Amino acid sequence: MTMKSSTRQVDGVTIVDLSGRITLGEGSVILRETVRDLLSKGQKKILLNLGDVNYIDSSGIGELVSAYTTAKNQGGDLKLLHLTKKVHDLLQITKLYTVFDVKEDEAAAVKSFSK
């Protein structure tokens, strides 16, 4: 039920592999702290892999928006990778699909970050 997060580096991009639920409480807190920690360490090219995120609520959506705007405000960039159908549909109905840069292929996503 809870969310797990792990990070890895690929060509200067930090890929955050998330799994579980991003919801009010622990899931949202883990995402927030992970992104803030990366930005504080100067890792400003962030790719959130949501392939194993099977559930997200409005708090989780808000946390994704917060992560995106925080990264942008610090001169970084944050993109999304491998959306599940549920998350894809949620971003569609909330019109956030056009806000986020959503990628389907990891290698292409990594290359898409400016050098």
Add this chain to the structure above:
Amino acid sequence: MSADHVSYTLDSTLETVNNAEETAGRMAAEAGFDDEEIMKISMAVREAAVNAVLHGNAYDPSKKVTLAFERTARDFVIIIRDQGKGLDPGKIPDPLAPDNLLKTSGRGIFLIRSFMDVVEIHPSQTGTELRMIKHVHGNPADSKEAPQ
């Protein structure tokens, strides 16, 4: 389907939010909804519970959340009440407005309206009652209130 009613009085905690979601999912499954509809119902109830616990009762341990389910031949009805100040439906911002797209909150009621067939908000000085209806399979759906 015969009429069936059950209600719970819950604390204003995060655990209540999770319990409400799980209970809604279980009861929606028992009512015969498919997986997609169960997800929508349970998520709508989760969002309503978040509103009640977080925004309505503000985690106040002296305030309770009432969650009720009613199954009729036509409808699956869910009512959530809090003991907060009362939510003014007229003051709920449109989360799809360009100025609001990047706000980090304010999407709960919108998602509830997206997932349920009928949504009614009844604020009062003693709290807010949120009434949600999902029509049961095979019955003609009434017009959707407050479409998004």
